[in-house]
Amino acid sequence: MLVRDAVESDLDAIFEILNHEILTGVNTFKLDPLLADQQQAWWKLHVADRYPVLAAVDESSTMFGWASLSPWALHVGGYHRTSEVSIWIAEPFRGRGVGKELFAALIPRARQIGFRVLLSKVEASNQASLKLHYRFGFRDVGIMHGVGDKLDRQLDVAILERDLSQVE
Numbered sequence: 001m002l003v004r005d006a007v008e009s010d011l012d013a014i015f016e017i018l019n020h021e022i023l024t025g026v027n028t029f030k031l032d033p034l035l036a037d038q039q040q041a042w043w044k045l046h047v048a049d050r051y052p053v054l055a056a057v058d059e060s061s062t063m064f065g066w067a068s069l070s071p072w073a074l075h076v077g078g079y080h081r082t083s084e085v086s087i088w089i090a091e092p093f094r095g096r097g098v099g100k101e102l103f104a105a106l107i108p109r110a111r112q113i114g115f116r117v118l119l120s121k122v123e124a125s126n127q128a129s130l131k132l133h134y135r136f137g138f139r140d141v142g143i144m145h146g147v148g149d150k151l152d153r154q155l156d157v158a159i160l161e162r163d164l165s166q167v168e
């Protein structure tokens with residue numbers, strides 16, 4: 001497995017993974033798949049020197065998963081040293097260490113870019129995501145109770161933070 005910067009031609013694979021999750025899971029509260037124009041807008045936001053997207057691929061460029069940095073609050077300049085993490089592994093490849101490979105690359109990259117804090121929103125019962133975050137030094141900030149509604153469930157969201165000045 002190789003972790004590399006995503007390129008525009010990865011967009012179909014990126015959104016195949018995310019749109020599947022949107023339609024079938026509660027790990028994103030988005031309800032509708034992102035269409036081509038929304039995918040392009042997302043890509044334009046993810047400039048590699050500031051908000052990179054990393055792809056985990058095999059030798060033939062089949063994508064196992066991806067992880068990205070995004071603005072925590074778009075157009076709110078005072079948050080410029082803080083970034084939000086997203087990570088999505090294609091269903092057949094979960095639980096095989098792909099998430100760990102991506103975080104192992106993403107966290108130093110975030111520090112190198114100059115971010116001070118990473119934040120993450122995790123559906124509160126998502127044990128795989130919580131474990132992954134804890135393994136990479138994220139700490140609990142707190143729980144937002146009952147903020148989400150999807151697939152006939154009322155959902156809590158855990159906020160986690162990673163202080164990038166701490167090397168763990």
Ligand SMILES: CC(C)(COP(=O)(O)OP(=O)(O)OC[C@H]1O[C@@H](n2cnc3c(N)ncnc32)[C@H](O)[C@@H]1OP(=O)(O)O)[C@@H](O)C(=O)NCCC(=O)NCCS
Nearest residue numbers: 027087088089094095096097098099100127128129131132
């Ligand atoms: C959450 C996710 C990114 C984790 O990536 P992954 O490649 O499946 O996880 P890894 O194999 O790298 O394992 C990471 C840690 O989670 C644990 N883990 C993996 N799958 C698990 C599961 N189903 N239940 C409990 N723990 C699990 C692993 O044991 C490992 O912890 P450890 O090193 O302390 O043993 C991935 O499962 C995923 O994309 N899930 C759906 C989308 C999602 O939840 N995205 C995150 C939104 S916040």
